Each structure stands twice: as C-alpha cells, then as structure tokens.
Amino acid sequence: MVSPSEFAQQLVNALSLGSIYALLALGLSMVYGVLGMLNFAFGELVTITAYTMLFLANHGAPFPVMAIGGVFAAVIASILMELVAFRPLRGASFVTLLFTSFAVAELLQNVFRQAISSRPKGVPVPSLFDNAVRVGSVRIGVLPLITAGVGATALVLLTLFMRRSRSGIAMRAASQDFATARLVGVRANRVISLAFAISGLLAGIAGVLWISRTTAVQPTTGFVPILEAFIASVIGGLGNLRGAVAGGFFLGALEVFLQATLPGKILPFAQAVALLIVVAILYVRPQGLFGRRVEAKV
Amino acid sequence: MRRSWRIGALLLAVFALVAGACSANTGSSSASSSESSSGGTFLIGFPGDFSSTYAFYDEPIKEGAQFAIDQINASGGVLGNTLELQALDNRNDVAETSKLTQQLLDQGAKWLIGTTGDGILAEGSQACAANIPVSTGDGTAPTLVGDMGPCAYQLIMSDNVQGATLAEYAIKQGYKTAYVLGSTEIPYTKNLPTYFTKAFENAGGTVTGTDQFKIGAGDYSAVVTKIASADPAPDAIFTPMFVPDTQVFLRQLRQAGVTIPVLSTDGNLDPSLPDAGAKALNGFTFTASACPPGPDNPKIQQFYADYKAKYGKDPSSVIAVLGYDEIYALKSIIEAQNSTDPQAILAGLPNVSYDGVSGQIQMDPTTRRAKKSAWMVKMDGASFTCLGQPGYPTFVPSA
Numbered sequence: 001m002v003s004p005s006e007f008a009q010q011l012v013n014a015l016s017l018g019s020i021y022a023l024l025a026l027g028l029s030m031v032y033g034v035l036g037m038l039n040f041a042f043g044e045l046v047t048i049t050a051y052t053m054l055f056l057a058n059h060g061a062p063f064p065v066m067a068i069g070g071v072f073a074a075v076i077a078s079i080l081m082e083l084v085a086f087r088p089l090r091g092a093s094f095v096t097l098l099f100t101s102f103a104v105a106e107l108l109q110n111v112f113r114q115a116i117s118s119r120p121k122g123v124p125v126p127s128l129f130d131n132a133v134r135v136g137s138v139r140i141g142v143l144p145l146i147t148a149g150v151g152a153t154a155l156v157l158l159t160l161f162m163r164r165s166r167s168g169i170a171m172r173a174a175s176q177d178f179a180t181a182r183l184v185g186v187r188a189n190r191v192i193s194l195a196f197a198i199s200g201l202l203a204g205i206a207g208v209l210w211i212s213r214t215t216a217v218q219p220t221t222g223f224v225p226i227l228e229a230f231i232a233s234v235i236g237g238l239g240n241l242r243g244a245v246a247g248g249f250f251l252g253a254l255e256v257f258l259q260a261t262l263p264g265k266i267l268p269f270a271q272a273v274a275l276l277i278v279v280a281i282l283y284v285r286p287q288g289l290f291g292r293r294v295e296a297k298v
Numbered sequence: 299m300r301r302s303w304r305i306g307a308l309l310l311a312v313f314a315l316v317a318g319a320c321s322a323n324t325g326s327s328s329a330s331s332s333e334s335s336s337g338g339t340f341l342i343g344f345p346g347d348f349s350s351t352y353a354f355y356d357e358p359i360k361e362g363a364q365f366a367i368d369q370i371n372a373s374g375g376v377l378g379n380t381l382e383l384q385a386l387d388n389r390n391d392v393a394e395t396s397k398l399t400q401q402l403l404d405q406g407a408k409w410l411i412g413t414t415g416d417g418i419l420a421e422g423s424q425a426c427a428a429n430i431p432v433s434t435g436d437g438t439a440p441t442l443v444g445d446m447g448p449c450a451y452q453l454i455m456s457d458n459v460q461g462a463t464l465a466e467y468a469i470k471q472g473y474k475t476a477y478v479l480g481s482t483e484i485p486y487t488k489n490l491p492t493y494f495t496k497a498f499e500n501a502g503g504t505v506t507g508t509d510q511f512k513i514g515a516g517d518y519s520a521v522v523t524k525i526a527s528a529d530p531a532p533d534a535i536f537t538p539m540f541v542p543d544t545q546v547f548l549r550q551l552r553q554a555g556v557t558i559p560v561l562s563t564d565g566n567l568d569p570s571l572p573d574a575g576a577k578a579l580n581g582f583t584f585t586a587s588a589c590p591p592g593p594d595n596p597k598i599q600q601f602y603a604d605y606k607a608k609y610g611k612d613p614s615s616v617i618a619v620l621g622y623d624e625i626y627a628l629k630s631i632i633e634a635q636n637s638t639d640p641q642a643i644l645a646g647l648p649n650v651s652y653d654g655v656s657g658q659i660q661m662d663p664t665t666r667r668a669k670k671s672a673w674m675v676k677m678d679g680a681s682f683t684c685l686g687q688p689g690y691p692t693f694v695p696s697a
Contacts, residue, residue: 122573216542259520
C-alpha cells in the first residue's frame, strides 16, 4: 500500500519524467505533423547534444555553455539531417522515409563508435543538481525541479510561437493539410526546415535534461529517448502537438506508478504491462488521446 | 535529374562511410598474420566485439593479451614457438562470431579467447567441436563453461564469487538487513541478486526487500522512492547495476536523502563513474576483477607502467590485466605440458595454477572455473580506492 507521502513523492517523479518525455514526443510529432514521417534518427539528436556537451566540458566550458552548445548542435544536426537524408527523398513513401531514418540512426551510431568510443563517457554536471528541497513530507530534487521548470517554459514558449507567429501558424496549417497550405502560399522547404529545427531544439533541450540525469553518454544514448518519444506520441495521437505533450506526461506517470504499485513478481513485466495499457487505449481510441479520427497523409 | 543526382550523392556518401567502417574493422585485427600455425607459430584466436556493445570489455582484453604476447615473443616465445594473436571483430553479431570462429579454427588457432558478446556460446560450441580450448574471456557468469562445452574454462572471478564476497563484506560491516535490486533482463543482473541473497542469508543476514530495475531506463526515481519509504530501512542495498545506470541510481538515491550504503559488482569499474560526483558516490563499494592502479596494488601499477612504456599510453581499462594474465596462464600450461598441442593444453588446464597480475588463478577441475578471489573497490568521494582482495569466500553459492 502506497502511503500519501509516498504517493506525493511518486507524483513529483512522474511530473519530472513526464516533462522530458513531453519534450521528446513533441519533437518527434513536430516533423510527423508536417511531413507525415517518423524520424527514428531523432534519438541521435539527443546523443549529438550529449557528445557536444562532453566536447565543450573537455575544453573547460562551464555548464551553461555546454548546455547551449549542446542544444545548438542538435538544431544544426536536425536541419542537416533533413537537407542531406530526407529532402532528396521528398515525396517518397512512408516506409522509404522510415527506413531512411533507421539508416541515418544506424550510420550515426557507428560514426560515434568509430570516431569517439563505444564506451560510456562521463559528462560532468554541476553538484547543485544533487541538492534537494523539502516541501512538507515530500523531498524534491533540484534537478527534477529544473527539469519540470525548463520543460514547462519550453512548452509554453512553443505554444506561443505556434499560435502567434506567422511561421508557427504556417506550420500548424501544414500539419492540418500540407497540400492546401502550399496552395495558399506556405513555402514547403521553409516550413519543413523550420519543423526540423524546432524538432532539433526540443531534442537538444530534452537531451541536456536527460544527460543532467545520467551524467554519461554512449553511442546508444538516444535509443531510450526515441522509444519513449514514439510511445508518448502514439498515445497522444501521432502528429498532434497537444496530444504529444499529454502522451509524454501520461507515459511518465504510467511508468512511475506501475513501478511503484505492481507486486514483486509482476515487476519484471512492468514494461509489458505499460505497453498493454497503451494497446488498450489505442483499441478504444485508435487515433490516440487527441488524434483526429480520419487522417490520410498524402 | 537534380533529384537523382542527390540520391546518387547520398548513396555515394553512405558507401564511403561503410567502406571506412569496414577498413577500420580490418584494422582492429592483430598486426602480423600467418596462414598456418605451423613453423613455430602458436595461433591464438579472438573473435571479439571491438566495435559494438561489448567492445567495452573485449577491447582491453585484446590489449592485455597482445601486450603479453609481445613480451613473451621478445623473450624467445614459448618452447621456441612465437605466439600470434588474431583478433577479429564480431560486431556483437552471433552469426559473424560463428563465421569468424570457424575462420580462426581453419587458420589453425590452438587457443580461443571467449568474447563477452552474444556469440560466446556459438564460439564455445564450435571450439569444443574442434577440441580446441576456449576461455570465457571477460565473461564472469559461472554457468558459461557448462553452456559453452567441455573445452571451456573460466580463468577469472565468477559472479557467484563476487556475490558471496559482497555478502561476507556486508556481514563484516555489521549490516544485518539488505534491500536487493535486480533485473531479469540479462543473466548478470538476474543471477547476481540470487548469489548475494544466498550467501548473505547463509551468513545470518536478512533480505528485507527486493525490487526490479530496467537496464538503461535513465530514471530510477520510482524505485528510489520505494527504498526511501521502506520501513524499517535496510542496513544496505545490493544491486548488480552497472554504468551508466549506476550514476543515475546513486544520484537519485542521494537526492532523495537516502544515505544507506550501496554494494555492487564489477560493471562499475569505469572511468565514467566519477562524473556522478562525490556526493552520490562517496562510500559506494563494489567488487572487481582487478583494482585500478595504485600504491596498494603494486603489480597492477607496474603493469600500467610497463604498458605505457611500450605503447606510450594506458590500456583502455584495467580489464586489460585479465587478457594479460590469460596469455601468461596459457604459457604456464604449455611449459608444464611441454607441448603446444591443444589436447595437451586441455589436459593441463584442470591443474593450472598461476599467480597473475590480477591475483591467483587456481583452477577447480570439477567446475572448470578458477577459484579466483574478487577485488574490492570503494569510492572515496569521487575517487576509486582499492580495498584489496579479501580472499576466497568461505561459502560460495552453486551456479
């Protein structure tokens, strides 16, 4: 039986984890919404963020510079990914683009292995992140607080950008109906590049928060983030930005509370139970929690 | 036209990268090669993972083995034979491991070093089918030799030994209760909690709580909250978690205000560990196959000095001493049997007794596993400190 204080503590854990998943799911959904493609090389943007942070740390950069540099590298890498790998295949089938993204992910992982190392490399983070504050019976770590704060700020700013700016409105129009949006003057290349740039930005921010937790990077660092982002996006409704955020928080809460409440013998199956719950949701709402009922990408 | 040019350029770039990777792959194999083991050459094969998940372990094994071979050859070889290492990259692919093992056997390999990768059982079964001795390399699972075949031997510390060593250490520290955290995902994280629990309970300790973690999850806050809420709080936590997960777990544990000592195993002796910070690491204690170099372990310190003098750099990890010891143990068998014939080596293996850099290798002929003691490492702040080898445990759970 979970006590009230333990429940409150687990709720804080769920919010902190959920905010990272929300950022990741949003980044993945951003590109899917515009192009109708799943970019499975998205996780490698997190890895690029981490290796950039490591590179800057090795050159004596303070943590804020490492973080900004890591995010910047993810944005540039995301734009380049679109230009080099996906733009030449514009208009190709969903499966072709999906396999292209697998190929990019595999290629980047092998480059990391050959050029850097297959071993985990430590990334130094400020000791401040290991402090905690007590609120009543709940102890909240500084890092989870920063994670939730940065996550919430990024989501609010992105919402404002998407609602108020001309580019944001163009992107929303493109995610509703790309063909019609182009007919009314939305420039395809610009919108797609912007979608990849924002996707990279979100991967970069989530990457900094992820590495601040793990303090280490290896070639496969991006695997868990892309997996969680994909599941969260599907829960929320692929391509639906609001749904991606909700899916991220839902998945964070699901993982934390299953771990907290499942009996010992079932615990090894926690991941399977989580996926079964996702399947049950999709059975009832095949389009996800916020997805549109009829979707046909052309 | 423009689009097809771009696709062509993309394919060309992919081809160039793949070709580069292939050439790097070829370069990872040992320098001098020969077509046959005859003519005074004793071929040692190592179909290891040098570019994927387990390169972390196989690469230093290769470095240590090559160092020993260079030293032995420089002093005249073994019984007039020159040793030669053929280390080929299996990329942690079972089919590739099988292919490379056959290739090495066809080339006349008389000894195989086991990969830590997924292809270890394939390697073992092929070696045994050809009656060629094979080691478990850096594989610590005590069940390996049985699964690989009758020609397989474990020359390093086994997991049941490190579990028992930690249990004895816990009892000596006065810990009466323990919380055990494992994972059923791989044999290492599944079996070590069992070995620790059996030894701890045999010595009078009580396991008051158990839980599961997910390898590579990147977040252990839910488990940490359960441990923090455990009533009564355990005296110690045991987990076979390894880097980079350990850093996440320990930081979240200390952030939650839990100061209970944590005991763990050899997957934590890694240069990336100290970046978790002194606050999280201080007091963290784990077993290892060898200690990091330091004044308390002069043999390992000397190994590092000699290695650096020869190659101008340190080995990629202390695991290199295990590869080094394996080759010298092999040399001692060949000399004792006065033969380089694989059958003579197999006959000598059950009796091998060799005092290596990483400790005494004393083979148990019934289990085909060396009765080798674990080392203990404790974090002093964010620095590794060697507690030495506490000796072979009085009770070791069966595999």
